[in-house]
Amino acid sequence: MKSAVAPFAQEVPPTALDKRVEQLTDTYIEKGTPMFMRTVLALFCGGFATFALLYCVQPMMPALSHEFSINAAQSSLVLSVSTAMLALGLLITGPISDTLGRKPVMVAALFCAALSTIASGLMPSWEGILLMRALLGLSLSGLAAVAMTYLSEEIHPQHIGLAMGLYIGGNAIGGMSGRLIIGVLIDFVSWHTAVLIIGALALIAATVFWKILPESRNFRASSLKPRSLVDGFVMHFKDAGLPWLFLEAFLLMGAFVTMFNYIGYRLLAAPYDLSQAVVGLLSLVYLSGIYSSAKIGALADRLGRRRVLWATIVSMLGGIGLTLFTPLWLVIPGM
Structure with a gap:
């Protein structure tokens, strides 16, 4: 005699929603896991280093004016060239990361930015400093353009807001700290030494970022197509x-x-x-x-x-x- 409960004992095939939930659990980083903590700590360090390096020169502009006999407007170029190159780099580093991967581009960006800062502290001429600051801005675009894309790909959709908030917090604290560290140090040491110290701190942050940021699990490489880059740029300016x-x-x-x-x-x-x-x-x-x-x-x-x-x-x-x-x-x- 067949059991009356036999039909209910049969295995129910998984629905599309069940498969999607299982996929999210397998591939996305969940809040409260060690990988989530590693990710937000790494991006916090990256954001901190990015804005500390970018804005650390702001409080030392009067010292640069004095040393190189330039006026305030000329001294402000030390920040302006970095910002301009950062803006230019944002247009190209994102598509490059679509081909090479998110983490490699961000790691290379942070190390290049730290080394450019250290080099700027060793430069004897104003033109050499501006060149290193231009390279710094171009390097930093590799993190600024890619970090949020990495988070949106790797963090569970329910926790993206928290992860991005912590990353932006690192940006803000880095911008403040870079100004604060240089602004105080420059009263006790030369601006060269102060810049070398901030560059060394950024090098440590880049190493921490490299070591603890999880590898991408949801990244899918695509070929680099210059035409797609131009089309995307034009599309934004067609919007009202x-x-x-x-x-x-x-x-x-x-x-x-x-x-x-x-x-x-x-x-x-x-x-x-x-x-x-x-x-x-x-x-x-x-x-x-x-x-x-x-x-x-x-x-x-x-x-x-x-x-x-x-x-x-x-x-x-x-x-x-x-x-x-x-x-x-x-x-x-x-x-």
């Missing part, structure tokens, strides 16, 4: 809204960086006569931005992106306005 967003980012970020480029010159001169170390410590104002970025994102989700964007632009203009006054107790909150 994107070019305006690009221009907006250019203007806002340009104003932000320019203000911090030149505020040091003002605070080192009369009537303030602050020391280089104190001016460097003012980089701590970046902590407010690290905190507010997460809060602004939450407000944008609740109140609307357009409304919050305009509010932050008005806030930024108000802060710049405060820096026009003479009292230091107004200038620092403005920053």
Whole structure:
């Protein structure tokens, strides 16, 4: 006699959803696993090194002006050439990583950036420093263009937001720390020594990144097609809204960086006569931005992106306005 429960004892074939869940579990990095911790720590180190190297020269621009007998605008080239080459490199390093792989491109980028920084600290001429800073910017594009792609490919979709948030946190802390370390050190050692120290720290960060970042498991190589690169570039500028967003980012970020480029010159001169170390410590104002970025994102989700964007632009203009006054107790909150 056949059992009445026999039909229910038969194995149920897996559905497409079951197979998809199993695939995610097998190939994606889950939160709480050792691989997740290794990934976010590696990308934190990478983001930290990227922005520490890029912006570490900002507080030492007055020292460069003095040593090479150049004005403030000429001194600012030490950051401008890096930023320009970084922007140019972003257009090509992403497609290169589609062919060579994510991790190899990011590792090479960090090591080249660290070595370029060390070389810039040894350069005797202004032109040599600018050349090394240009190579630095081009190198850093290999991490900036690829890191988020790596995360989106390797991290479980439910945890991408956390992973990217930690990576961006590394960017922000690196930008602050690079300015802070150089800004304080330059009051006690030469700018050459300060740059060599930040380059050595970046070399350590690059080594940690190389050793602990998991290899890609979901990357699929594709051939490098220059035509596809051009088509993708043109497609973005055919959109009605994107070019305006690009221009907006250019203007806002340009104003932000320019203000911090030149505020040091003002605070080192009369009537303030602050020391280089104190001016460097003012980089701590970046902590407010690290905190507010997460809060602004939450407000944008609740109140609307357009409304919050305009509010932050008005806030930024108000802060710049405060820096026009003479009292230091107004200038620092403005920053």
